[in-house]
Amino acid sequence: MAQLRCGSSEFRTMWSKGRFAGVLWTTFGKFTEKLSTFNRFKLRNGDFMHKFAVPRHTHHPRMGRMENAQTSAEVERTSSTSTTSAPATKKSDSAEKATKTTRTRKTTAGKTTRTRKAAAKLPSTTAVGEMPAQTLPVTEPGQFGRVNVLDITPGEERGIYPARVELGEPFKVTAQVFIEGRTKVGATLIVRNPRGKEMERVPMTCVNKGLDRWSAELKCGERSDVKPWDPEFAAVKRQLGEWTVTVEGWEDTYASWLHDARIKVKVNDDVENALDSGAELLARWAVDKDAKLNAEERKTLKEAAKTAADRTLSPEERLAAADNAAIEALHETNPLRDGISPSEPQRFKVERPTSSFAAWYQFFPRSEGAYVDQATGKIVQGTLKTAVSGLERAKAEGFDVVYLPPIFPIGVTNRKGRNNSLVAGPDDPGSPFGIGSSFGGHDTVDPLLGTMDDFKSLVAKAHELGLEIALDFALQCSPDHPWVKAHPNWFRTKPDGTIAFAENPPKKYQDIYPIDFNADMPGIEKEVERIMNLWIEAGVTIFRVDNPHTKPVRFWQDVIAAVTKKHPEVLFLAEAFTRPGMMRALSYVGFTQSHCYFPWRNTKEELSEYLLETNGDDGYYQHNTFWPTTPDILTAYIRDNGIAGHAVRAVLAAMGSPSWGIYNGYELIENKQRPGFEEQIDNEKYEVKVRDWAKADKYGIAELLTSLNRIRREHKAAFGYHNVTLLRSNDPSILAFARHTPAELTGTGKAETLIVVVNLDGHNAHQDEIHFEMPDFDVDPAKGAHLRDELTGREFDWKWDNFVSLAPWADVAHIFTVVR
Numbered sequence: 001m002a003q004l005r006c007g008s009s010e011f012r013t014m015w016s017k018g019r020f021a022g023v024l025w026t027t028f029g030k031f032t033e034k035l036s037t038f039n040r041f042k043l044r045n046g047d048f049m050h051k052f053a054v055p056r057h058t059h060h061p062r063m064g065r066m067e068n069a070q071t072s073a074e075v076e077r078t079s080s081t082s083t084t085s086a087p088a089t090k091k092s093d094s095a096e097k098a099t100k101t102t103r104t105r106k107t108t109a110g111k112t113t114r115t116r117k118a119a120a121k122l123p124s125t126t127a128v129g130e131m132p133a134q135t136l137p138v139t140e141p142g143q144f145g146r147v148n149v150l151d152i153t154p155g156e157e158r159g160i161y162p163a164r165v166e167l168g169e170p171f172k173v174t175a176q177v178f179i180e181g182r183t184k185v186g187a188t189l190i191v192r193n194p195r196g197k198e199m200e201r202v203p204m205t206c207v208n209k210g211l212d213r214w215s216a217e218l219k220c221g222e223r224s225d226v227k228p229w230d231p232e233f234a235a236v237k238r239q240l241g242e243w244t245v246t247v248e249g250w251e252d253t254y255a256s257w258l259h260d261a262r263i264k265v266k267v268n269d270d271v272e273n274a275l276d277s278g279a280e281l282l283a284r285w286a287v288d289k290d291a292k293l294n295a296e297e298r299k300t301l302k303e304a305a306k307t308a309a310d311r312t313l314s315p316e317e318r319l320a321a322a323d324n325a326a327i328e329a330l331h332e333t334n335p336l337r338d339g340i341s342p343s344e345p346q347r348f349k350v351e352r353p354t355s356s357f358a359a360w361y362q363f364f365p366r367s368e369g370a371y372v373d374q375a376t377g378k379i380v381q382g383t384l385k386t387a388v389s390g391l392e393r394a395k396a397e398g399f400d401v402v403y404l405p406p407i408f409p410i411g412v413t414n415r416k417g418r419n420n421s422l423v424a425g426p427d428d429p430g431s432p433f434g435i436g437s438s439f440g441g442h443d444t445v446d447p448l449l450g451t452m453d454d455f456k457s458l459v460a461k462a463h464e465l466g467l468e469i470a471l472d473f474a475l476q477c478s479p480d481h482p483w484v485k486a487h488p489n490w491f492r493t494k495p496d497g498t499i500a501f502a503e504n505p506p507k508k509y510q511d512i513y514p515i516d517f518n519a520d521m522p523g524i525e526k527e528v529e530r531i532m533n534l535w536i537e538a539g540v541t542i543f544r545v546d547n548p549h550t551k552p553v554r555f556w557q558d559v560i561a562a563v564t565k566k567h568p569e570v571l572f573l574a575e576a577f578t579r580p581g582m583m584r585a586l587s588y589v590g591f592t593q594s595h596c597y598f599p600w601r602n603t604k605e606e607l608s609e610y611l612l613e614t615n616g617d618d619g620y621y622q623h624n625t626f627w628p629t630t631p632d633i634l635t636a637y638i639r640d641n642g643i644a645g646h647a648v649r650a651v652l653a654a655m656g657s658p659s660w661g662i663y664n665g666y667e668l669i670e671n672k673q674r675p676g677f678e679e680q681i682d683n684e685k686y687e688v689k690v691r692d693w694a695k696a697d698k699y700g701i702a703e704l705l706t707s708l709n710r711i712r713r714e715h716k717a718a719f720g721y722h723n724v725t726l727l728r729s730n731d732p733s734i735l736a737f738a739r740h741t742p743a744e745l746t747g748t749g750k751a752e753t754l755i756v757v758v759n760l761d762g763h764n765a766h767q768d769e770i771h772f773e774m775p776d777f778d779v780d781p782a783k784g785a786h787l788r789d790e791l792t793g794r795e796f797d798w799k800w801d802n803f804v805s806l807a808p809w810a811d812v813a814h815i816f817t818v819v820r
């Protein structure tokens with residue numbers, strides 16, 4: 001925290017930023033001038049309403065392009081609403097007349113406007129009568145429209161970094177929308193694709209009557225399972241990029257009128273005026289282009305207008321013509337929107353499938369197919385050829401992405417031995433993160449694993465199975481790496497000529513040199529881009545980047561921008577357990593997913609907080625991936641809670657975040673810590689593992705992982721970072737939460753709800769009552785909900801408060817779907 005004083009250096013910095021903004025707005029001003037010229041031309045040619053049709057976002061400096069769809073929509077809209085006349089007063093007035101009046105007024109207003117200066121700022125009229133609200137020009141930042149739209153969420157962070165969503169992921173946009181006095185307003189979201197095409201209009205609902213917060217759920221594009229190597233991916237790719245969502249506030253003339261008309265008819269006060277106004281607005285609505293009515297709907301409104309204007313009928317009958325289910329339905333779907341006031345368009349970065357919803361599986365290729373040679377008693381390591389078994393296991397358990405630790409040659413100098421010992425034995429293979437030897441560096445396959453062709457065959461096999469390959473990219477070098485000789489200035493040499501080994505305190509990595517970016521960052525960037533492109537050519541679609549937070553954020557920004565420019569489908573997972581600012585910055589520069597503190601969130605309180613953090617507003621800017629263990633992480637919880645603990649953490653990871661991952665061996669309950677360290681003893685990082693996969697059956701964890709991945713795939717509610725609600729429970733060991741997708745967004749017309757209840761205690765049974773706020777999940781309280789446990793197939797009926805009993809030796813968790 002720092003305090004500011006006027007005249008302080010901090011203030012001067014802000015001032016210079018202000019000057020920068022000034023430059024931007026000068027540019028903006030010039031653009032506006034051009035638009036004004038354009039508008040003057042239109043005015044001379046009689047298209048008077050273009051004067052009012054310059055929504056702010058058509059020339060927003062950052063957008064750099066005109067949003068034509070909106071401009072023309074508003075022109076249409078305004079030309080059909082900018083009308084004025086005396087109210088219909090004669091007994092013979094009819095809807096037809098009201099319609100004619102509307103058209104006549106348009107001409108009159110046109111003439112009036114033509115006589116005014118083109119530079120005029122606000123619409124005006126000399127006529128009297130019921131003038132509908134106008135769309136006001138907004139020509140400077142911060143200028144209000146006719147209806148006020150404020151505080152849109154989610155916003156663009158710092159006005160630069162757009163919120164991120166996966167293609168088809170449901171999310172919620174909210175805004176404050178209000179107008180002066182007691183007039184009623186409405187709000188609509190206008191969703192546009194990266195080419196500026198209007199894709200959808202989503203009506204917003206006021207969620208806190210009287211407090212003006214409007215909200216709507218939406219999605220950009222449709223979810224797809226098409227893989228980047230499938231020919232159909234081109235269609236998916238076209239949908240990726242920056243979408244925009246504009247909040248349009250508007251005066252709800254119909255609702256305001258109806259509110260008053262009902263009262264007036266009831267108490268017989270000024271009834272004729274009230275009903276004639278109604279007839280007029282229905283007639284105006286019937287021809288309104290913005291309402292996008294079909295012929296039948298137009299007819300419905302015209303007839304309603306006619307009846308409302310028919311003085312041979314009783315006031316109640318006339319009112320009923322405008323106050324019925326059919327008109328109400330049109331008001332919902334195709335309202336008359338006066339004085340449309342568009343917000344600045346909010347950008348959303350729409351990323352490809354798997355950028356957030358993905359199930360990862362990690363194995364070391366050298367352990368796949370490894371065996372003990374009976375003759376020598378030594379382990380014979382696996383290769384990229386034998387690693388197909390890992391792919392098959394990942395596929396059988398339902399994972400989407402296979403993550404391979406580094407597959408490059410491993411250095412000899414300072415090679416680590418078993419259990420992180422500083423001296424390797426003659427048969428120790430070394431840590432694969434100790435990259436580089438006389439065989440080559442990051443662009444070479446470790447000869448002990450095979451060749452580049454073997455790697456390409458492995459990738460081809462993975463793709464055949466529908467699996468993506470994520471390759472580890474650890475930017476560091478063994479002292480034997482070719483870069484050490486070729487690029488000495490990429491390393492920091494101490495005065496005595498030696499290079500310090502890498503550290504991530506308190507961890508020490510004595511077998512590797514860190515890269516120093518200060519002398520030649522462009523050179524390192526170029527080389528890293530070359531290497532990443534090489535692996536992309538070989539079929540890699542995702543990089544898991546080791547320790548990105550120990551390298552400059554700007555370095556990643558440049559590299560990711562360069563790589564994704566050519567290959568926009570490539571994703572990046574950050575292995576960054578670090579400070580929140582750094583994690584956020586890495587996400588801003590293009591890391592699609594990030595490891596996080598999930599392994600250390602184990603109590604009900606910690607998990608409750610973390611589930612909401614991961615799946616709340618932060619989820620727009622950072623996609624946390626939940627892994628119960630990794631080769632570097634084996635927590636006390638996993639160590640101490642046996643098979644039940646493994647099941648609990650798998651359920652929490654798979655259902656608690658759209659992105660989750662498993663490090664293999666989990667199925668075999670490998671949970672013995674190296675004394676004093678939070679990682680496994682006899683760690684696979686330093687030795688080849690020979691595993692007996694047949695034993696996996698006896699624990700049931702492999703089966704559970706398979707079920708979890710199936711449930712995630714089959715239920716849309718598992719998809720998305722923005723749909724988690726905690727359910728109230730009392731027992732400190734029982735955690736319950738729900739994921740809900742409303743009917744409009746599932747594509748089936750039916751809402752989807754997943755309810756997860758977990759007993760966090762790996763040793764004792766717990767009973768509890770879970771509160772289920774039925775209306776929040778589109779469940780009718782009169783009927784209650786019928787649930788199916790997707791893990792066991794058992795069925796239950798739930799009302800407001802529901803008994804559950806979970807035991808480590810039976811069910812550690814329920815994953816319910818609401819069947820009806």
Ligand SMILES: O=P(O)(O)O[C@H]1O[C@H](CO)[C@@H](O[C@H]2O[C@H](CO)[C@@H](O)[C@H](O)[C@H]2O)[C@H](O)[C@H]1O
Nearest residue numbers: 431433434474504508509510511512546547632
């Ligand atoms: O620093 P982190 O905890 O994020 O761990 C990651 O980076 C480490 C350095 O790459 C890596 O550590 C492993 O490789 C080192 C280099 O060979 C070796 O010295 C360490 O003993 C070994 O644990 C870690 O695996 C990775 O996830």
